[in-house]
Amino acid sequence: MELFFQQVLNGLTLGSIYGLVALGLTLVYGILHVPNFAHGALYMVGAYVSYITMVDFGVNYWVAMLLAAVAVAVLAVLCERLVFNPLRDAPPIHDKIAAIGIMLFLEALVQMQWGAEFRRMPTPYTEILDIAGMTIPAQRVLIIAGAFSLMAVLHLFLKKTMTGSTIVAMAQNREGAFLVGIDANRVAMMTFAISGALAAVGATLFAPINLVYPAMGHLLIMKAFVIIILGGMGSIPGAIVGGLIIGFAEAFGGFYISTDYKDIIAFALLVVILSIKPTGLFSKGVH
Amino acid sequence: MLQLNNVEARYGSFKALEQVSMSVAQGELVVLLGANGAGKSTLFNTISGLIKPSAGTITLDGTDVTGLKPSGLVQSGVVQCPEGRKLFPEMSVLKNLMLGAYVHRRDKAAIKKTLEEILALFPILDEKKDQSAGSLSGGQQQMVAIGRAMMGRPKLLLLDEPSLGLAPLVVKQMFETIKGINEQGTTVLLAEQNAFAALKIAHRAYVIENGRLVMEGDKDAMLGNEAIRKAYIGA
Numbered sequence: 001m002e003l004f005f006q007q008v009l010n011g012l013t014l015g016s017i018y019g020l021v022a023l024g025l026t027l028v029y030g031i032l033h034v035p036n037f038a039h040g041a042l043y044m045v046g047a048y049v050s051y052i053t054m055v056d057f058g059v060n061y062w063v064a065m066l067l068a069a070v071a072v073a074v075l076a077v078l079c080e081r082l083v084f085n086p087l088r089d090a091p092p093i094h095d096k097i098a099a100i101g102i103m104l105f106l107e108a109l110v111q112m113q114w115g116a117e118f119r120r121m122p123t124p125y126t127e128i129l130d131i132a133g134m135t136i137p138a139q140r141v142l143i144i145a146g147a148f149s150l151m152a153v154l155h156l157f158l159k160k161t162m163t164g165s166t167i168v169a170m171a172q173n174r175e176g177a178f179l180v181g182i183d184a185n186r187v188a189m190m191t192f193a194i195s196g197a198l199a200a201v202g203a204t205l206f207a208p209i210n211l212v213y214p215a216m217g218h219l220l221i222m223k224a225f226v227i228i229i230l231g232g233m234g235s236i237p238g239a240i241v242g243g244l245i246i247g248f249a250e251a252f253g254g255f256y257i258s259t260d261y262k263d264i265i266a267f268a269l270l271v272v273i274l275s276i277k278p279t280g281l282f283s284k285g286v287h
Numbered sequence: 288m289l290q291l292n293n294v295e296a297r298y299g300s301f302k303a304l305e306q307v308s309m310s311v312a313q314g315e316l317v318v319l320l321g322a323n324g325a326g327k328s329t330l331f332n333t334i335s336g337l338i339k340p341s342a343g344t345i346t347l348d349g350t351d352v353t354g355l356k357p358s359g360l361v362q363s364g365v366v367q368c369p370e371g372r373k374l375f376p377e378m379s380v381l382k383n384l385m386l387g388a389y390v391h392r393r394d395k396a397a398i399k400k401t402l403e404e405i406l407a408l409f410p411i412l413d414e415k416k417d418q419s420a421g422s423l424s425g426g427q428q429q430m431v432a433i434g435r436a437m438m439g440r441p442k443l444l445l446l447d448e449p450s451l452g453l454a455p456l457v458v459k460q461m462f463e464t465i466k467g468i469n470e471q472g473t474t475v476l477l478a479e480q481n482a483f484a485a486l487k488i489a490h491r492a493y494v495i496e497n498g499r500l501v502m503e504g505d506k507d508a509m510l511g512n513e514a515i516r517k518a519y520i521g522a
Contacts, residue, residue: 162385162392169375169386176373178337180439181361181390 002133007251013140013209015247016147020202021220022227022239023151024195030171030234031191034084034095038102039199039224040217046072046200047207047216048110051121061124061204068200076196077189085188103217111214123208143205150201151240154194158236167191171234219263226270232280241281245269288313288474289334289365289443294343296333296498303329304498307343311443311476316469318485319478320509320519321495327478328370330495331447334476335367336360347443362390364442370451370478372432376421380412383420383431387438398438405434408464426457430464437468444468446477450484462488482519486510494519 025039049068053059059067083098125138158164170177170187178184203216210216227246231238246266254262273281289311296304304326311317321327332338334345336357345353347363355363366387375383384405388398406413409430415423420431429449436444446465450458458481466488469475479485486492492509494502502515509515 162389165378165382165386166389168378172375172377173373175337175369176375177386178357179335179361179367179369179373180387180435181358181366182386183356183358 003255005132006134007255008248009134009136009140009144010255011244011248011251012144013247014250015244016144016151017202017206017243018220018223018227018247019240019243020147020150020198020205022224022231022243023154023236024198025221025224026228026231026234026236026239027167027191028195029228030236031167032084032088032188033092035099035225036195037096037099037221038079038106039195040221041103041106042072042076042196042217043199043203043220044214044217045075045106045110046196047121047203047212048114049200050204050207051119051212052114054122061122065201065204068204069197072196072200073193074196076192076199080188080192084192085185107214107217114214116214119212121204121207121212125208137209139208143209146205147202150198154198155236163190167194223266226266230270230273230280232282235280235282238280238282288315288348289476290346291334292344292346294330294333294340294345296329296338297341302498304333304340307495307498307500309493309500309503311474314469314472314474315490316466316475316477316488318482318489318492319476319495320480320482320485320492320515321478322480322518325495326498327495328447329498331367331369331445331476331478334360334365334445358390361439364440365445366436366439366441366443367445367447368432368436368449370447372428374420374428374431374435377419379417380420380423380431381416383435384412384416384438387435388440390439397440401438401440405437408437408467409434426453426461429453429457429461433464433468437473441473443474443476446475448478448480450479450481458484480519482515483510 021039021043025036028034028036046068049071050064053064053067054061079102083102084095087094087098123139125142127138129136129138129141158168166177166182166187167190169180169182170184223246227242228239230245231242246269249265249269250262253265291307291309294304294307295302307330319327319330329338333340336355336359339354343353344351347365352360352363375386384402385398388401391398406416411427412430412434415427420428423431433446433449449461449465453461462484465475465477477485477489486506486509489506491503491505493500494515504512
């Protein structure tokens with residue numbers, strides 16, 4: 001039974017990070033209909049900013065997380081201004097090509113600057129907690145608590161504030177949003193900033209139990225796409241639930257089947273769910 | 288108040304509006320008559336800034352507003368209630384109305400006052416304020432759309448076919464409401480196919496055909512005009 005709960009914990013850890021990354025992706029998709037393939041690279045840059053500020057400048061973990069969130073938010077806004085905004089009237093394929101271009105550019109830049117080697121991010125939370133027979137690393141508790149609190153804050157922001165509502169309004173009816181005086185550029189920049197900050201925080205939470213390297217975003221972005229397709233493109237609850245489904249599937253699949261197949265499980269689930277419900281779990285219609 | 292001079296709008300090489308010159312004075316209720324595809328919505332979207340005119344100028348109270356962004360026009364007091372309503376379907380009625388006051392978001396007291404006025408104008412919306420806008424009937428959704436536009440405290444309200452798809456009795460109430468809004472001091476430009484009902488509440492009217500304004504006149508001249516009767520009233 002302890003082993004089972006251990007897997008629940010692992011599933012929650014993975015799922016909360018996947019959910020956080022997928023949330024940023026789905027927000028941008030819901031509003032601008034841009035599939036931001038560069039989102040994984042933003043995640044990677046977030047991890048590097050945290051790593052560099054902590055290791056080279058001796059900054060506190062939480063301050064490093066904040067710096068990474070701000071830096072990646074700015075970077076995401078720059079991507080929107082310099083790349084996606086000029087392409088807003090171009091055919092959709094141009095956005096996709098540009099997104100892949102940004103991804104390659106950021107990875108090459110990081111590799112040129114800091115090399116391709118794997119690094120381990122330090123964390124001040126190295127204790128192992130022992131609760132009811134389960135061994136729980138403190139960092140995992142931090143990941144789960146951190147990711148879910150951030151999701152709750154984001155939810156409140158989108159639901160309760162006028163500024164947050166403009167993002168939802170734009171996703172539900174773009175023209176209607178323009179006609180009440182919502183500025184498209186403002187919402188686009190804000191959405192990219194939030195999405196970048198979520199990726200950076202996710203990376204800083206997750207990297208201590210993983211590794212930091214230029215290609216670290218690849219598998220994650222693939223899974224995040226699986227998650228938002230599963231959850232319904234643009235759906236916020238879909239991203240969170242989808243993240244948890246994939247997280248649990250990997251944890252249990254890895255344990256009860258084989259860890260070799262851990263990364264395939266997400267994609268197998270995608271095939272199964274889409275053949276049963278082609279529009280995704282939470283989608284309310286086709287865009 | 289609103290003045291259009293030789294406005295032209297294109298979709299690619301197709302001219303959707305050609306040499307449109309018109310004016311709406313302070314306090315007026317002006318009707319724009321036209322069949323489907325005549326260019327009514329294009330004209331409205333051009334005034335609202337959703338479509339950039341390819342030629343001509345638009346002025347509001349003497350200020351040139353040609354090519355302004357939609358948000359800029361809402362800020363200067365031109366608010367459109369669009370055809371098809373364009374509500375935020377998964378948000379509550381109240382949220383839809385509150386977003387209508389987006390440009391006034393810092394003025395909480397005034398928003399509260401306008402909201403009370405609108406809920407008094409459409410009491411049914413007060414009952415349904417926590418339901419999602421998409422779950423309402425067509426007539427009620429139209430009330431939300433008009434209410435949302437009114438939350439922007441427009442100087443000039445553009446109403447694009449508010450009677451479309453509504454039951455006859457509801458249409459009648461809708462026109463009475465529009466007349467009331469105009470009498471309260473809001474200038475209204477109303478696009479309609481329902482010519483008879485629209486003309487009855489109007490001061491003046493324009494007729495648009497194939498992207499050009501082909502006729503203009505006051506209410507009585509229009510109601511008495513043989514061509515108008517044939518084309519739009521069917522009597």
